[in-house]
Structures are given as C-alpha cells and as structure tokens.
Amino acid sequence: MTEEQLREAIQARAVEGKAPCKAMLDLAAETGASPGEVGRACDELNIKIKACQLGCFK
Numbered sequence: 001m002t003e004e005q006l007r008e009a010i011q012a013r014a015v016e017g018k019a020p021c022k023a024m025l026d027l028a029a030e031t032g033a034s035p036g037e038v039g040r041a042c043d044e045l046n047i048k049i050k051a052c053q054l055g056c057f058k
Contacts, residue, residue, distance in 0.1 A: 001031045007041050014047045021052045
C-alpha cells in the first residue's frame with residue numbers, strides 16, 4: 001500500500017476529522033503499516049484519534 005493509499009483509507013474511516021483508535025489499529029493490521037505510520041498520517045491529515053485504547057485521547 002502506498003502512502004497515498006494509506007491516507008485515502010484513513011480519510012474513508014474518519015468522520016468529522018476524527019477516527020477511533022481501534023479503527024486505525026485495524027487499518028494498520030490490514031495494510032501492513034505500523035501503528036506509528038498510521039498515526040503520523042493521521043497527524044498530517046489533521047485527523048484526531050478518539051476512544052484511545054490506552055486512555056490517552058478521548
């Protein structure tokens with residue numbers, strides 16, 4: 001998966017600039033991207049992670 005495809009997949013799962021942590025972890029597993037790569041792409045797209053499974057973000 002290219003970086004552009006990853007960004008498109010993130011945007012497809014985001015709603016109003018937010019995406020659930022679980023959805024982003026699942027995306028990482030599905031695509032072979034690391035959670036860090038997905039997180040950085042979210043940051044670059046200004047998409048906030050919500051419902052963090054570690055309790056870091058609400």
